[in-house]
Amino acid sequence: MSKKYAVLPCNGLDKCAGQMSKEIALLVCEQGASELICPVFYQVTDARYDKIAKENPLLVIDGCASRFASKLVAAKNLKIDRKLMVTEEAQKRGIQLGLEPLRLSEKEVDLCKVFVAELLKEDVDAPIAATGTSLTYPVPEDYIVYTKDKFIFRIPKAGFYFTESDCWVQLCGNLARIGVTDFVQHSLSDIMFFTPPVLDMDVEQFGEVGVIESGKAVYELVCPVSGKVKAVNNELLTAPELINQNPYEQGWIAEIELSNFSEEQDFLLTPDEYLKVLEKKVADFHVKK
Amino acid sequence: MSEDTFMGVPRKTIDWKPTIDYEKCNYCMECFDFCPHKVFEKREDEEIKLVVVNPLNCVVFCRACSKTCGLDALTFPNKIEVSKKIKETRAGGSSNE
Numbered sequence: 001m002s003k004k005y006a007v008l009p010c011n012g013l014d015k016c017a018g019q020m021s022k023e024i025a026l027l028v029c030e031q032g033a034s035e036l037i038c039p040v041f042y043q044v045t046d047a048r049y050d051k052i053a054k055e056n057p058l059l060v061i062d063g064c065a066s067r068f069a070s071k072l073v074a075a076k077n078l079k080i081d082r083k084l085m086v087t088e089e090a091q092k093r094g095i096q097l098g099l100e101p102l103r104l105s106e107k108e109v110d111l112c113k114v115f116v117a118e119l120l121k122e123d124v125d126a127p128i129a130a131t132g133t134s135l136t137y138p139v140p141e142d143y144i145v146y147t148k149d150k151f152i153f154r155i156p157k158a159g160f161y162f163t164e165s166d167c168w169v170q171l172c173g174n175l176a177r178i179g180v181t182d183f184v185q186h187s188l189s190d191i192m193f194f195t196p197p198v199l200d201m202d203v204e205q206f207g208e209v210g211v212i213e214s215g216k217a218v219y220e221l222v223c224p225v226s227g228k229v230k231a232v233n234n235e236l237l238t239a240p241e242l243i244n245q246n247p248y249e250q251g252w253i254a255e256i257e258l259s260n261f262s263e264e265q266d267f268l269l270t271p272d273e274y275l276k277v278l279e280k281k282v283a284d285f286h287v288k289k
Numbered sequence: 290m291s292e293d294t295f296m297g298v299p300r301k302t303i304d305w306k307p308t309i310d311y312e313k314c315n316y317c318m319e320c321f322d323f324c325p326h327k328v329f330e331k332r333e334d335e336e337i338k339l340v341v342v343n344p345l346n347c348v349v350f351c352r353a354c355s356k357t358c359g360l361d362a363l364t365f366p367n368k369i370e371v372s373k374k375i376k377e378t379r380a381g382g383s384s385n386e
Contacts, residue, residue, distance in 0.1 A: 012359070015359065063359075064359035064360070064361075065355075065356050065357060065358050065359050065361065066319065066357070066358075066359035087361065096361075099360070164295055164296065164349070165348070165349070165350045165351065204369050204372070205372065206350060206368060206369075206372040207368060207369060208368070217323065217353050217356065217357070218353060218356035218357075219353060220352060220353075220356075222350050267296050267297075267376070267379075284325075284326070285325055
């Protein structure tokens with residue numbers, strides 16, 4: 001018996017991926033006790049679907065990068081349990097979805113079935129383990145604090161390096177934790193979804209190492225160092241808001257086994273250098289808003 | 290903006306900007322509305338209604354606008370190659386003007 005979800009697909013009727021999103025939602029509901037939420041109805045009023053959405057784990061299906069289902073969830077202040085993005089999943093299999101066909105052929109329906117089978121299979125398989133090694137990272141005690149309007153930006157003073165893309169790295173021997181700074185979490189506002197990097201994956205300096213999303217935007221994490229992903233903060237899968245609450249401690253993203261830090265250090269910023277970058281970004285952002 | 294540096298090299302030596310695929314773009318303007326750095330400009334009276342007007346304003350390694358594009362019409366250079374080039378430029382001491 002598969003897990004019972006509240007299933008919220010997008011309603012992209014003008015694109016193939018949107019039509020597939022609807023099909024996937026139906027397939028999930030047919031294969032278990034899951035309940036379908038109509039995004040159009042839910043957008044207009046809470047009455048019909050609020051209870052279902054709040055009392056069951058929420059499976060969100062976005063057709064394309066417009067992410068209308070995710071945005072609706074953000075507007076309703078709900079938590080996402082599982083998520084599927086049709087165009088991305090298709091791309092992973094080397095399939096580019098265009099606008100057509102709007103009426104799904106057997107080929108697209110089969111693809112939907114593959115997605116659903118994988119989705120439901122993952123529920124049965126145990127989730128990935130590894131929430132950090134046994135290392136204890138020093139808790140940052142002293143921060144540079146920069147305030148603009150109601151926003152407070154903190155930069156840990158000791159043991160951290162930064163990138164101009166607003167990520168940090170904290171070293172502990174040959175391992176390091178990485179994460180995002182206060183600037184990212186303030187810019188995104190409420191973070192609602194975390195896609196972790198793959199364990200044991202090799203990453204280059206400034207390569208992509210996971211994705212975080214809010215109702216506002218999708219942010220690719222830029223890895224400050226090269227190395228191997230040794231652990232992922234799995235707490236973020238169920239509580240991505242930890243990144244908003246404290247991006248330097250409970251909101252850490254992943255742990256990397258360093259491969260070339262002595263050379264790469266040269267391309268990273270000290271807290272004082274990052275402060276200058278941050279001040280400029282905040283000033284630009286406020287002027288242009 | 291163009292006198293800015295990134296990782297110690299002049300921003301203008303770094304090839305990082307979105308490219309619009311006009312075959313795919315439907316001028317929904319989601320990317321225009323999203324980007325706070327004025328990289329895009331609307332040209333309402335022209336046939337091509339959206340252009341990359343300030344490529345140097347584009348934040349190096351940011352691809353967030355492409356994540357707003359439902360039609361996948363925005364592409365960026367390869368991150369790893371760009372980062373390699375930045376490192377080479379920096380190792381070379383001066384920028385290649």
